[in-house]
Amino acid sequence: MTQIKSLADLKALKNNIQEKMDTRAKGNKDGLVQVKVAMATCGIAAGAKQIFDYFLNESEKRGIDIVLTQTGCMGYCHAEPTVEVTLPNKEPIVFGYVDTKKADEIIEKYIKNGELVEGIIPVNYETVAKN
Amino acid sequence: MAKYKMHLLVCGGTGCSASKSTEIVDNLHLSLKEKGLENDVQVILTGCFGFCEKGPIVKVMPDNTFYTEVKPEDAAEIIAEHVIKGRKVTRLLYTDPENKEHIADAKHMGFYKKQLRIALRNCGFIDPENIEEYISNDGYAAIAKVLTEMASEEVINEIKLSGLRGRGGGGFPTGVKWEIASKNHADQKYVVCNADEGDPGAFMDRSILEGDPHSVIEAMTINGFAIGATKGLIYIRAEYPLAIHRLQIAIGQAREYGLLGKNIFGSGFDFDIELRYGAGAFVCGEETALIHSMEGQRGEPTFKPPFPAQSGYLQKPTNVNNVETYANIPIIILKGANWFNKIGTEKSKGTKVFALAGQINNVGLIEVPMGITLREVIYEIGGGIKNGRAFKAVQTGGPSGGCLTEKHLDTPIDYDNLIAAGSMMGSGGMVVMDDTSCMVSIAKFYLEFTVEESCGKCTPCRVGNKRLHEILEKITKGNGTMEDLEALRNLAGVIKDTALCGLGQTSPNPVLSTLDNFWDEYVEHVKDKKCRAGVCKSLMRYVIDKDACVGCTACARNCPVNAISGEKKMPHVINDELCIKCGACIERCKFNAISIK
Numbered sequence: 001m002t003q004i005k006s007l008a009d010l011k012a013l014k015n016n017i018q019e020k021m022d023t024r025a026k027g028n029k030d031g032l033v034q035v036k037v038a039m040a041t042c043g044i045a046a047g048a049k050q051i052f053d054y055f056l057n058e059s060e061k062r063g064i065d066i067v068l069t070q071t072g073c074m075g076y077c078h079a080e081p082t083v084e085v086t087l088p089n090k091e092p093i094v095f096g097y098v099d100t101k102k103a104d105e106i107i108e109k110y111i112k113n114g115e116l117v118e119g120i121i122p123v124n125y126e127t128v129a130k131n
Numbered sequence: 132m133a134k135y136k137m138h139l140l141v142c143g144g145t146g147c148s149a150s151k152s153t154e155i156v157d158n159l160h161l162s163l164k165e166k167g168l169e170n171d172v173q174v175i176l177t178g179c180f181g182f183c184e185k186g187p188i189v190k191v192m193p194d195n196t197f198y199t200e201v202k203p204e205d206a207a208e209i210i211a212e213h214v215i216k217g218r219k220v221t222r223l224l225y226t227d228p229e230n231k232e233h234i235a236d237a238k239h240m241g242f243y244k245k246q247l248r249i250a251l252r253n254c255g256f257i258d259p260e261n262i263e264e265y266i267s268n269d270g271y272a273a274i275a276k277v278l279t280e281m282a283s284e285e286v287i288n289e290i291k292l293s294g295l296r297g298r299g300g301g302g303f304p305t306g307v308k309w310e311i312a313s314k315n316h317a318d319q320k321y322v323v324c325n326a327d328e329g330d331p332g333a334f335m336d337r338s339i340l341e342g343d344p345h346s347v348i349e350a351m352t353i354n355g356f357a358i359g360a361t362k363g364l365i366y367i368r369a370e371y372p373l374a375i376h377r378l379q380i381a382i383g384q385a386r387e388y389g390l391l392g393k394n395i396f397g398s399g400f401d402f403d404i405e406l407r408y409g410a411g412a413f414v415c416g417e418e419t420a421l422i423h424s425m426e427g428q429r430g431e432p433t434f435k436p437p438f439p440a441q442s443g444y445l446q447k448p449t450n451v452n453n454v455e456t457y458a459n460i461p462i463i464i465l466k467g468a469n470w471f472n473k474i475g476t477e478k479s480k481g482t483k484v485f486a487l488a489g490q491i492n493n494v495g496l497i498e499v500p501m502g503i504t505l506r507e508v509i510y511e512i513g514g515g516i517k518n519g520r521a522f523k524a525v526q527t528g529g530p531s532g533g534c535l536t537e538k539h540l541d542t543p544i545d546y547d548n549l550i551a552a553g554s555m556m557g558s559g560g561m562v563v564m565d566d567t568s569c570m571v572s573i574a575k576f577y578l579e580f581t582v583e584e585s586c587g588k589c590t591p592c593r594v595g596n597k598r599l600h601e602i603l604e605k606i607t608k609g610n611g612t613m614e615d616l617e618a619l620r621n622l623a624g625v626i627k628d629t630a631l632c633g634l635g636q637t638s639p640n641p642v643l644s645t646l647d648n649f650w651d652e653y654v655e656h657v658k659d660k661k662c663r664a665g666v667c668k669s670l671m672r673y674v675i676d677k678d679a680c681v682g683c684t685a686c687a688r689n690c691p692v693n694a695i696s697g698e699k700k701m702p703h704v705i706n707d708e709l710c711i712k713c714g715a716c717i718e719r720c721k722f723n724a725i726s727i728k
Contacts, residue, residue, distance in 0.1 A: 072342015
């Protein structure tokens with residue numbers, strides 16, 4: 001990695017990363033499914049690591065292309081572990097109380113068919129718009 | 132395979148379920164079937180929307196329509212009008228309380244504006260272990276702007292103008308703090324991030340460090356440039372291993388990308404950060420104690436002045452800010468002070484992160500604009516009190532704070548209003564209590580914490596709090612007198628006036644605020660020897676109603692201390708001397724014959 005030495009470097013890197021993500025999204029004709037697992041201490045204590053591994057292994061086994069990432073706390077402590085799934089061109093949906101059974105349901109029903117499953121946590125906040 | 136075109140989300144939270152939301156689901160299913168649409172539209176029960184006041188809620192996706200106060204009999208109309216004809220059912224739309232207009236798209240509802248994420252903007256969105264995700268979300272753009280376009284005075288002025296105040300609890304204006312540190316000249320200055328989060332029930336700082344560590348690193352670098360410091364230290368408790376792990380990764384990545392180290396952005400400015408681990412002493416959240424702990428000395432506070440800005444770490448000018456304060460800095464630089472100071476109240480700008488806990492349905496991490504009311508937090512975000520019980524109090528500010536009650540529900544939350552109400556902002560723990568909480572015991576709980584955590588340096592805190600705790604213990608045991616209540620108030624006042632550091636001075640707050648707000652409950656404990664919440668065991672008596680008891684012996688067999696006696700098929704009695712009030716008998720009695728007096 002070359003070091004960032006100027007504002008121009010930073011902007012170039014930022015554009016580069018965003019482009020990479022874009023190309024990946026467009027490269028796949030069905031678009032890209034994003035799965036985020038909330039993995040702060042509390043999420044992990046509630047079993048988020050197992051869920052992360054489950055998505056990792058099962059998506060591979062079942063031949064589904066997903067972008068899986070860990071994130072920090074999503075704020076829904078009452079419903080850990082929580083997983084956010086974004087289907088192409090759809091609003092993100094957050095599922096709470098995810099165990100491996102629920103994760104299986106999410107893959108089979110929501111990711112494959114766009115069919116919602118129970119356990120949705122309605123998002124009720126705004127995030128400050130970035131520049 | 133079914134590919135649904137539309138989804139109907141029905142709230143399945145506790146409140147909405149009680150208002151027949153499952154019946155709504157059934158009726159929606161029925162209507163869909165009637166119209167032959169069951170393969171096109173999916174109905175699904177969701178978790179709590181938090182908006183229980185206006186429940187039951189039905190949300191239609193993808194057009195984002197938000198129906199409130201829906202009744203089971205409205206289901207057919209929603210299907211016939213909205214789903215089939217595409218016309219929204221106006222009478223069920225949410226009405227804006229201010230301009231009385233129906234709001235069709237949920238995005239425009241004030242309800243979604245109750246929570247605004249500024250400090251938590253990346254938390255739960257980006258991978259905290261990948262610097263590139265942070266950069267692609269405008270990360271390090273603020274430090275780039277500062278180092279390439281701004282002078283240090285401009286940075287300080289921007290922060291001053293923003294009105295940002297310390298989120299660690301005290302609420303000291305951040306820009307002023309920076310200015311003082313910048314004006315003290317020395318060959319070396321330090322920037323310190325206080326990540327010693329210690330209030331019971333608070334986890335905001337841990338969440339930020341675990342979810343968005345780079346924002347703190349970036350902010351500390353900005354702080355360093357503003358005051359002329361080249362070294363940063365993060366004081367974090369060793370009991371936060373994941374936060375430490377992610378910070379280490381983040382610092383490593385920032386160095387690799389040249390965002391920490393020598394000549395950042397080619398500006399000639401050098402800055403680097405190291406971690407310092409604390410052993411988890413509460414007092415080390417106080418800035419002078421924190422500095423002593425970092426120096427390898429006992430974590431004890433010293434008298435201010437000198438302030439750390441004059442003589443701090445290794446006797447050099449040091450600026451100490453809390454994690455959440457730092458998390459606000461980069462976005463203020465990017466969007467400008469005039470954006471930030473439009474959010475919040477006159478004297479408290481921006482938002483505050485709260486850890487919402489206790490007897491509330493949606494326990495969670497929330498971020499709300501200053502000036503929101505407790506009622507909105509509890510009933511419109513928190514989803515109301517668990518099990519439909521009555522609200523009693525909210526504890527804010529941890530061991531330094533106090534309890535707010537029913538009468539404070541509509542007070543706008545900001546630094547000054549909370550202090551006026553006898554509590555304080557604190558670092559952001561918000562513990563909600565229902566009518567099963569005994570306020571004398573709550574005060575005792577916080578005092579226990581303070582007694583345990585007092586560093587012992589000054590007498591008022593070391594001895595005074597111990598005495599306060601003893602008096603509370605006496606009252607909860609049923610041996611209190613009215614003179615004790617007077618003594619509590621006097622002693623609390625003395626500690627407040629004479630303790631050395633901020634922690635000691637605020638430690639009697641839980642006692643004072645409960646005395647003020649729940650005086651009757653104290654008097655009941657003293658005069659009537661009664662605890663209305665049924666918490667103080669010494670004030671309870673378990674009694675068997677001899678008419679209701681059938682002599683099944685279930686209670687006697689399950690009593691762990693053999694305090695219950697009686698012949699088979701004859702009424703039993705409890706020996707008060709032996710009874711430990713564990714409640715095992717009540718649980719076992721099938722005839723409701725045992726009660727607490």
